[in-house]
Amino acid sequence: MKKITVVTGHYGSGKTNLSVNLAVKARSNASKNTAVVDLDIVNPYFRAADFRELFERSGITFIAPDFANTNLDLPSLQFDLARLAKNYDNLIVDVGGDDAGAFALGRFSGELNANDDVEMLYVINQRRFLTQTAEEAVELMYEIESASRMKHTAIVNNTNLGSETTAEIIEQSEEFAREISEKTGLPIKFTACPEMLCGQLKVENILPIKIYVKPIWDK
Numbered sequence: 001m002k003k004i005t006v007v008t009g010h011y012g013s014g015k016t017n018l019s020v021n022l023a024v025k026a027r028s029n030a031s032k033n034t035a036v037v038d039l040d041i042v043n044p045y046f047r048a049a050d051f052r053e054l055f056e057r058s059g060i061t062f063i064a065p066d067f068a069n070t071n072l073d074l075p076s077l078q079f080d081l082a083r084l085a086k087n088y089d090n091l092i093v094d095v096g097g098d099d100a101g102a103f104a105l106g107r108f109s110g111e112l113n114a115n116d117d118v119e120m121l122y123v124i125n126q127r128r129f130l131t132q133t134a135e136e137a138v139e140l141m142y143e144i145e146s147a148s149r150m151k152h153t154a155i156v157n158n159t160n161l162g163s164e165t166t167a168e169i170i171e172q173s174e175e176f177a178r179e180i181s182e183k184t185g186l187p188i189k190f191t192a193c194p195e196m197l198c199g200q201l202k203v204e205n206i207l208p209i210k211i212y213v214k215p216i217w218d219k
Contacts, residue, residue, distance in 0.1 A: 009123030082111035
């Protein structure tokens, strides 16, 4: 992982669950000093702020704007990402679910673009509405880049159907991920897979993940 990992994606793509997993893994790696920044000021159903207890138990610092974990979506940012990065070995930034959410990230684009130790991951989920084709997913990715004034560095395939996810669903999505990679010129960093399914997959470069966030369609 880079020192700063920015995670973006469409609503329900699983970007927040991925952010939580990356933070837990970073914290357990040689006891690295890790923080999660919640910039998801758009969608109240997928907030990293819902996981304060997990973060506290894992020794992960949690940073969120005012009104996080409430029904108010009024961004009030009292922190600076570049300054925060100096205090942590790993900083994971969970960005809002579309281009509107990425506007908050744009406030820090100048400092982040000047930092060589930053990666920006675009999380894709073929089974989510409005990103079921490569064209749709790529269009949204460019909208996020335009709003944030930043460029993605890699793609993460996180195709899933919540509790109905199977190894076959994940394997079938690999062609979808490759098509997006070819259209954008971005590498596929890894394929995220629920831990209980990883042994069944015939896919390279797998990241086993725990399911911390329950998708809204599973509620």
